[in-house]
Amino acid sequence: MSNVPTNVVDLFRRRTRSPLRPRSSDLIQRIFPTFRRAIPYSPALILGEVEEWGHSLFVIAQQKPKPENLRTKEDLAKLNHGMLTADDHSQIARFLKRAVQRSGQGETVAIVTLIDTYGADISMESARHFQAFFIAMLIRDFLTIPLPTVSVIIGEGGSGGALAIQMTDRRAQFDDALYATAPPESLAAIIFRDPTKVREALLISKPTAAELQELGIIDQVLAAPKLVNDIDGYAKPLAAYLEKTLRDLARRNIKTLLRIRRNRAKAFGVYKLEPYKKSSRWTTFFRLTPLRRKAVPTPDLKTFHLTSQDIQSGVEWGEQTDPATNPEQYVKCGDMSIKAGGTEEGCGAIIRVSEFMANHYVCPKCGVSRIMGAMGWINCLTDPGSFQEMSRDLTAHHILHPSLLTPEYLGFLTKQDQRSPFHEGLVTGEATIFGLPVALAICEFYFAGGTMGVVFGEKFFRLAEYARDKKLPLISLCCSGGARLLEGTPALMQMVKTVNCVTRLKRDGLPFISVLGDPSTGGAIASYAALGDVILAEPNALVIFTGPRVMEARGFQVNEEDVRAAALCRNSRQIYENMEFYSDIRGIHEIAERRDLKATIFKYLEYYHHCTPISNRYWNN
Numbered sequence: 001m002s003n004v005p006t007n008v009v010d011l012f013r014r015r016t017r018s019p020l021r022p023r024s025s026d027l028i029q030r031i032f033p034t035f036r037r038a039i040p041y042s043p044a045l046i047l048g049e050v051e052e053w054g055h056s057l058f059v060i061a062q063q064k065p066k067p068e069n070l071r072t073k074e075d076l077a078k079l080n081h082g083m084l085t086a087d088d089h090s091q092i093a094r095f096l097k098r099a100v101q102r103s104g105q106g107e108t109v110a111i112v113t114l115i116d117t118y119g120a121d122i123s124m125e126s127a128r129h130f131q132a133f134f135i136a137m138l139i140r141d142f143l144t145i146p147l148p149t150v151s152v153i154i155g156e157g158g159s160g161g162a163l164a165i166q167m168t169d170r171r172a173q174f175d176d177a178l179y180a181t182a183p184p185e186s187l188a189a190i191i192f193r194d195p196t197k198v199r200e201a202l203l204i205s206k207p208t209a210a211e212l213q214e215l216g217i218i219d220q221v222l223a224a225p226k227l228v229n230d231i232d233g234y235a236k237p238l239a240a241y242l243e244k245t246l247r248d249l250a251r252r253n254i255k256t257l258l259r260i261r262r263n264r265a266k267a268f269g270v271y272k273l274e275p276y277k278k279s280s281r282w283t284t285f286f287r288l289t290p291l292r293r294k295a296v297p298t299p300d301l302k303t304f305h306l307t308s309q310d311i312q313s314g315v316e317w318g319e320q321t322d323p324a325t326n327p328e329q330y331v332k333c334g335d336m337s338i339k340a341g342g343t344e345e346g347c348g349a350i351i352r353v354s355e356f357m358a359n360h361y362v363c364p365k366c367g368v369s370r371i372m373g374a375m376g377w378i379n380c381l382t383d384p385g386s387f388q389e390m391s392r393d394l395t396a397h398h399i400l401h402p403s404l405l406t407p408e409y410l411g412f413l414t415k416q417d418q419r420s421p422f423h424e425g426l427v428t429g430e431a432t433i434f435g436l437p438v439a440l441a442i443c444e445f446y447f448a449g450g451t452m453g454v455v456f457g458e459k460f461f462r463l464a465e466y467a468r469d470k471k472l473p474l475i476s477l478c479c480s481g482g483a484r485l486l487e488g489t490p491a492l493m494q495m496v497k498t499v500n501c502v503t504r505l506k507r508d509g510l511p512f513i514s515v516l517g518d519p520s521t522g523g524a525i526a527s528y529a530a531l532g533d534v535i536l537a538e539p540n541a542l543v544i545f546t547g548p549r550v551m552e553a554r555g556f557q558v559n560e561e562d563v564r565a566a567a568l569c570r571n572s573r574q575i576y577e578n579m580e581f582y583s584d585i586r587g588i589h590e591i592a593e594r595r596d597l598k599a600t601i602f603k604y605l606e607y608y609h610h611c612t613p614i615s616n617r618y619w620n621n
Helices: 008-016 024-031 073-077 086-104 124-128 131-144 159-163 184-191 198-205 209-214 231-250 254-267 278-286 308-312 353-358 374-381 407-419 454-470 494-507 548-553 565-572 594-610
Strands: 045-052 055-062 109-115 149-153 156-158 170-174 178-180 220-222 288-290 329-332 350-352 388-390 426-433 436-443 474-480 512-521 534-537
Touching (some): 024 045, 024 055, 024 109, 024 231, 045 086, 055 086, 055 231, 086 124, 109 231, 131 254, 149 231, 170 209, 170 231, 184 198, 209 220, 254 494, 329 353, 350 353, 374 436, 426 454, 454 474, 494 512, 534 594
Parallel strands (some): 055 109, 109 149, 149 170, 170 220, 436 474, 474 512, 512 534
Antiparallel strands (some): 045 055, 288 388, 426 436
16 A cells, blocks of 8 residues: 555545546556547547557546646536536447457457546536436446456546446556545535535545455555656556556456356345355245235325314315214325425315325326325336235345444434335335236335435346246336435445346346336436336436436536426437437337326337247246
């Protein structure tokens, strides 16, 4: 280890975020004098090629601005310096395809990525162009590309912006670099609602190279020089690492590398359990139990009882006229949330809670909807009484790394258990849809906002393996607030784990239908939820990588209407006119009201069924 600060806050301020720290272009120039930069140019992205160490190297590098790039008022006013946009991610996807083509022509090709970013661009412009979908696609591409790959975190690795190009065969990090689920300012804004609490956010993140090596996120720590502006001091160990690593990877068969990638991805977050082996652990991993949970109103629903005074006021209350014998509760459209304080959109209609729940938390008068929990979604999408739950009792206590089970997190989990009838942010199992058996993954928003943690990822993995074994279509319902920040970087890695699951499912030719509920944000929409063969959404679903509150806290303008599913579905029609830019992304295929989603899903399942050879059909009449 070099002489870097041991205090993570000092490390962050004096080293990781130092304006004097070498940027990617500085290191590339020192290590690769004959480097040929590709066109077009981007302030935050460097793409180029060089022949070195017996390889044609395709280099992908993120770059923060240098001090000389921040001299004018216009430069200082720009908020997305050093963040890759949707356009940048499109360039990377095309660059990777070019590398594969060159390899097919007989060249020895490898991919090298250098990471130094606050995170992906969170501007409305990138959001409108499916930024989250690009991140999911690139994670998939790095998991499946038939070339050796190496990544090095040279400064800062932030969120999905870094993860999109970090999941490589070999992964290193300088000991004065940091890599986290979110930039500390964003994490502080989300957890503490105060972006200035950087110290508290860093302590939760566990972003140092030593911590990440212990968690299996990286495999090697590189020593930084004593002086943060010493370009040669950074370039020398980086060059030595790349040369040694690329020579080692050249001796390995690409099929072996692909298998190692898959195995590593499915093991992320599982620290206290043995790896899954079908022959010995089938019963434990895939036990199904009937859903013995009663549908109750969601915990934030503001309800009230009918009174004699209400009746005498002349308000229309329906058939029930005797409050003494009226056990029912009511809600008022526009004043349904305990937390909102009467500032919601709504028509003012008074609705029985039972009627409101039966209508899937949608006002029957004006169509305004409320966020629905997993129980409501199960009732909405499946045949009555058909759902059987998988991994019902699996919790963070069973698998999470002990260092992440902090008193703060344990207290948080206790509070979530009091809000939800389920034990985690994802509910999985088997059910039928109009008689057709399916594997089903439903987010439980009322447990920690449906956030992705290690249990979420493990449950999704087990369900996908069950679907593969039983040859069942997989249906997911996304209603998530992103990654479980209190779990640190292992929560971020569940994006990789779930993408890997979907990739394996598709390799077996099984259909995956992704349904986007309100909200679909963060790591969920930037991973598995964006990779559906068919992507459906309810009209008002918020579909965006970074939530509006965090965007506003970081100074970005927000127009929520542009990132609601109905608007994004309209934008999706333009994808076919620019398929080179969007690559494999097709956006949102169809919008359906909650009451119509079940029939819409079945429509696509029937199509898949009738196009499947009889010997491989998952639905036997």
